[in-house]
Amino acid sequence: MSYRSFLLGTCASAMALGVAAPAFAADEQDGRALGTAETNEIIVTANKREQSINDVGLSISVQSGEDMTMKGIDSPTDLGKIVPGLTVQPSPFNTPVYTLRGIGFYETTLSAAPTVAVYTDEVALPFSATTRGIAFDIQRVEVLKGPQGTLFGQNTTGGAINYIVNKPTDYFDAGLDLSYGRFNTIDAQGYVSGPIMKGVNARLSARTIQSDDWQYSYTRDDTLGQQNKLQGRFQLEINPDGNFRVMLNANGWKDKSDTQAAQLVMDSCGTNTASTCSSPDAEAFRAYPPAPNNARAADWSYGIFSDYSIYSATEDFSARDYSVRGENNRKLRRDDRFYQLSGRVDLDLSDTLTLTSITAYSNYKTDSVQDFDGSIYATVDTNTTGYIKTFSQELRLSGNYSWGNFIVGGNYDSSKTFDRLFYNFSQGPSSNPLYFIPDAPRGQLTFNYSKQDVKNYAVFGNTEISLTDSLSLVAGARYTKSKRSFEGCTNDFGGGTAIWWNAIFGTDVQPGECLTFTPNFPEQYRPALFDQLNEDNVSWNVGLNYKTASDALIYTRVSRGYKSGSFPTASVASYSGYTPVKQESVTAYEVGFKAPFANGAVNISAAAFYYDYKNKQLRGRKPDPVFVTLDALVQIPKSSVAGVEAQLDVRPIEGLTLSFGGTYIDTKIKEYTGFDALGVERNFAGQDFPYAPSLTAIGDAEYDFAVGSNAEAYLGASVTYNSQTTSALSNSNTDYVTADTRYKIKEYALLDLRAGVRLNDGKLRVGGYIRNATNTFYWTNVQDNLASISRFTGMPRTYGVQVSWRY
Numbered sequence: 001m002s003y004r005s006f007l008l009g010t011c012a013s014a015m016a017l018g019v020a021a022p023a024f025a026a027d028e029q030d031g032r033a034l035g036t037a038e039t040n041e042i043i044v045t046a047n048k049r050e051q052s053i054n055d056v057g058l059s060i061s062v063q064s065g066e067d068m069t070m071k072g073i074d075s076p077t078d079l080g081k082i083v084p085g086l087t088v089q090p091s092p093f094n095t096p097v098y099t100l101r102g103i104g105f106y107e108t109t110l111s112a113a114p115t116v117a118v119y120t121d122e123v124a125l126p127f128s129a130t131t132r133g134i135a136f137d138i139q140r141v142e143v144l145k146g147p148q149g150t151l152f153g154q155n156t157t158g159g160a161i162n163y164i165v166n167k168p169t170d171y172f173d174a175g176l177d178l179s180y181g182r183f184n185t186i187d188a189q190g191y192v193s194g195p196i197m198k199g200v201n202a203r204l205s206a207r208t209i210q211s212d213d214w215q216y217s218y219t220r221d222d223t224l225g226q227q228n229k230l231q232g233r234f235q236l237e238i239n240p241d242g243n244f245r246v247m248l249n250a251n252g253w254k255d256k257s258d259t260q261a262a263q264l265v266m267d268s269c270g271t272n273t274a275s276t277c278s279s280p281d282a283e284a285f286r287a288y289p290p291a292p293n294n295a296r297a298a299d300w301s302y303g304i305f306s307d308y309s310i311y312s313a314t315e316d317f318s319a320r321d322y323s324v325r326g327e328n329n330r331k332l333r334r335d336d337r338f339y340q341l342s343g344r345v346d347l348d349l350s351d352t353l354t355l356t357s358i359t360a361y362s363n364y365k366t367d368s369v370q371d372f373d374g375s376i377y378a379t380v381d382t383n384t385t386g387y388i389k390t391f392s393q394e395l396r397l398s399g400n401y402s403w404g405n406f407i408v409g410g411n412y413d414s415s416k417t418f419d420r421l422f423y424n425f426s427q428g429p430s431s432n433p434l435y436f437i438p439d440a441p442r443g444q445l446t447f448n449y450s451k452q453d454v455k456n457y458a459v460f461g462n463t464e465i466s467l468t469d470s471l472s473l474v475a476g477a478r479y480t481k482s483k484r485s486f487e488g489c490t491n492d493f494g495g496g497t498a499i500w501w502n503a504i505f506g507t508d509v510q511p512g513e514c515l516t517f518t519p520n521f522p523e524q525y526r527p528a529l530f531d532q533l534n535e536d537n538v539s540w541n542v543g544l545n546y547k548t549a550s551d552a553l554i555y556t557r558v559s560r561g562y563k564s565g566s567f568p569t570a571s572v573a574s575y576s577g578y579t580p581v582k583q584e585s586v587t588a589y590e591v592g593f594k595a596p597f598a599n600g601a602v603n604i605s606a607a608a609f610y611y612d613y614k615n616k617q618l619r620g621r622k623p624d625p626v627f628v629t630l631d632a633l634v635q636i637p638k639s640s641v642a643g644v645e646a647q648l649d650v651r652p653i654e655g656l657t658l659s660f661g662g663t664y665i666d667t668k669i670k671e672y673t674g675f676d677a678l679g680v681e682r683n684f685a686g687q688d689f690p691y692a693p694s695l696t697a698i699g700d701a702e703y704d705f706a707v708g709s710n711a712e713a714y715l716g717a718s719v720t721y722n723s724q725t726t727s728a729l730s731n732s733n734t735d736y737v738t739a740d741t742r743y744k745i746k747e748y749a750l751l752d753l754r755a756g757v758r759l760n761d762g763k764l765r766v767g768g769y770i771r772n773a774t775n776t777f778y779w780t781n782v783q784d785n786l787a788s789i790s791r792f793t794g795m796p797r798t799y800g801v802q803v804s805w806r807y
Contacts, residue, residue: 054594057474057545057555059145059607059645061086061661065138065166069177069804070754071700071718072771074187074209076118076131079161081720081750083143084696085645085663086116089781092370092792093384094259094334095129101145102641102667102692103158103586103611106619106727107633109569110366110386111417111452115158117148121165121249123342123360124154126415127388130338130364133231133253136189137205139164146588146609147561149539150462150476151407157561157586157613167247168201168237169193174807181769181800185211185227199240207231214795215261218297219289219376224332228256243348252339259332261298262790263291264374265782266742281377282429285787288375293777295796300332300371301378330383334368353399356409364388372783374790379428386419396460404472406463413456419569420449422493428787430627433504441503444496446515450488450569457481462541470547474557477540482533486567488578489514489528504626517574517625529575535583537562552595560587563617568633573626581633587612603649611641618690620729621675627786629679638670639689655704662697676729684729693747695723707757714767716754723747727782742789748778750794756802765804772797 042053042062053060061083063073073081077088077096089097093108098116105115110129117124118131125131135141142162149155172194179187189207196202208230213223233251291297342360349355365387372380396409425431426444434440462476492498495511502509505522509515514525541559548554565582572578592607613636620634643665650658667689676682688694702716728743751774756767775797782791 054551054553054596054603055545055547057543057553057557057592059590059592059605059609061143061145061647062140064140068135068138068141070716070767070769070802071752072769073135075133075135076161078135079141079143080696080722081718081752082698084647084661084698085145085643085665086143087691087693087696087722089691090260090792091781092259092262092372092783094132094255094336094366094368096132097691098128098158098161099691100143100158101609101611101643101645101663102665102689103613104689104691105563105617106691107566107568107617109450109566110364110388110419111415111450111454111569112566113154113564115156115563117154117156117160119160119162120251121247121342121344122162123249123340123344123358124392124413125340125362126154126390126392126413127364127417129336129366130340130362130388132336133229133255133338134163134251136207136231137166137191137233139166146557146590147539147541147559147586149478149480149561150460150541150559155458155478155480155537155539155562155564157563157584165233165235166191166193166203166205168203168235170195170201172807175805177802177804179769179800179802182798183211183214183225185209185798185800189231199238201237201239203233203235203237205233213258215296215298217299218292218294219299224258224261224298224300226258226333230254245346247344249342249344250339252337254338255334255336257334259334259368259370260792261300261332262372262374262783262792263298263779264288265290265789265791277429279429279432279435281379281427281432281435281787284377285375285429288377288788291374295777295793298793299375301376301381302331330369332369332371334366336364336366336368338362338364352401353397356394356396356398358392358394360390360392362388362390372790373428373785373788375788377427377787378424379430379787380785381424383422384420385422386417388415388417390415402466404463404465406461408461410457410459412458413454415452415454417452417454418449419452420447421569421571422447423571425786426496428785430786431500433626441496441500443500445493446490446497446571447493448488448490448569448571450486450567452487452567453485454564455483456564464545470549472545472547474543474545475541477538479536479538480562480564481536482564482583484533484535484564484566484580486531486533486578486580487528488567488569489525490516490571490573516572516578519575521625525575529578531567531578531580533565533567533580533582535565537583537585550595552593554591554593556591558587558589560585565617566633570630570632572630572632573624574622576622577624577630577632579633581617581635582615584613584615584617584635586614601651604646606644606646608644609642613639613641616689618729621679623675623679629675630786631784634672634674636669636672636684639672640668640670641689641692642666642668657700657702657704659700660698662695664695665692666694667692674729687729688726690726690728690743691745693723693725693745695721697721710759710761712758712762714754714756714758718752718754719749720752721747721749728784743782743784745779745782748776748794750774750776750778763806765802767802768800769802770797770799771795 063082077090085101087099091108095108100116103115114128144160148160174192176190187209191205193203211227214225216223231253236248238246340362345357347355367385370382392413394411398407423446431443458480460478465473498509543557546554563584567580588611590609594605616636621629622632624630645663647661669687672684699719704714707713724747725745726743753770758765779791779793
């Protein structure tokens, strides 16, 4: 059966179900289904206005802030537990990578635009690294699936995540959430809210997470894994009359936690014929004991730059402008901080017309130490420093009339990014290709950097027109122009690598100079490589929404979205490693339905979709004249995603709420010839996407029941399942590519349990939790480090108690 026939058949089934669905009654409850047939309507702002989720012709997942707190969803990396089709990889460089319905971009460069954009109250966080500390004091989170761009400020191919934070109140309010768990983990957050004067309300909220080490070395007596996080937000709402409203928001976070150490799986040479695989350093990795199948076991070193000075990022960086930091033997720890200032102004020009301005400035800085090889050897010991500075402005006009509604506007954003990676590979095989020559020089330390300045200009419009009482047309478009400049190179650090380079290639690299070769090998860039990437595009969407007499919604939607191109931050010997990727595009076809049954006691939603993908950006491999192959950005000319998803919410009896959701996708590369991890050129047609499990599913059950006259107990359980996937282009069993299981991310299922009691009309809650109750051993990432294959594990079983209080 063709995908077109499949979609048409699904649409016909949806119409049949929708016509048969009975009516139901509902009340608004701030985005949270309360578990009764009378109060189950979920309100969302996916179209930048309040609507019932069952009136929006778009696949949306919603979760309330209270439920997120109970389920331990305390960071964006946990969202996969509540959103089927979403996976979030916590990368080694502290940048979360969001993949939605198979659409993702595993690139940890600070300046890389994501395929899934993240917002707080419609204010964009345009780079994924800045999203890590925003999930606190949340009213709800909305996850929109499919290309976005005609309404939100960032053009994306995968979707959008919008956090709606709790707002200031015109009455005094306060609350506290406190939990204590395994590894002495303390998670405390609280807020105070209320009026300052007539027409002026404020809200102050804060959170801290502190814990002891959770990892241990399996070769010596050492531990790692402390958490030290602080988050805060202050909001000021000014509403002198009903026609003019101002919301000011100052928020930020600081993270001084340990970075996670990797587990050694095996040495990376395998069948690789590179000469360095016969070196004594490679033999040392072959003899190194692999990590046991225990989430807590790992190994690491403190050898990063132990005999050298460490240098910090300066605002006016150049290849010869260093400021001495003077710290040695730094622990694997990050020092990251972020703040954002935003202001929103709404002016009602009439009863039907509103002018909105949203202005924001954000600032992010990072300084973190990592060790990726899973051993005590200095082969990929790194120190990442950098910053992101972003200014954005959106101005839009919206109208709501009897015939429908519209939004027109424009936005502008300007970002300055700097990303620098110090790299100690002095004890790895790649540092000693001349090992067979006595006293031959060897590579020691390098650093690579990129400065990228990005400017985006866009105009957009979207409208929904009521064709009949039950049928509406939705259409929108956005024109975006992007300008990106690049400066970068891989440089010697300390002089040792320059001597090694010159001995091997006959170059004349001086200490601190660029090591990257130009097309005129062996000439290198002086002082750096400079380039530009200017792009523009038109994204659009068109859809039909049909509301049946029984209040079911049947919708169909066709949309096109783009993700801008970028340059990598990479340690490479050849100019080709800095070749940018161009913008990618996805044309998405989707049909779906949302239907209530039994007076709202049952809600079903389902969708089928097909994505036609052009120029997919991917982290792959490219040949390198020194290191055989290295990670690089590559593009897949043609690929596709086909899938189905469904969500079922059931309240069979009073007090019992059941929820099930799942997404099945079939990702496929249709056209691409490139290099695998071993440097072999292959045809990858027929291969699945990396980091795209074919099946993701979630389930949740909660039973609430009275205990005495003024108490209510609850028992709950959540299950998360991800099928097998891979982290590299090497997993296919087709005729074109030989399978490589070294990069496999195995399937896993996680079970979380919770129980407790609510007192005083729900103002006090005391409970306990067990997360990963079966202590499932799983990992979320695998990578090749030239010396070793290593993996990053998920958390083991954790448990604790929770107390929540509301004034």
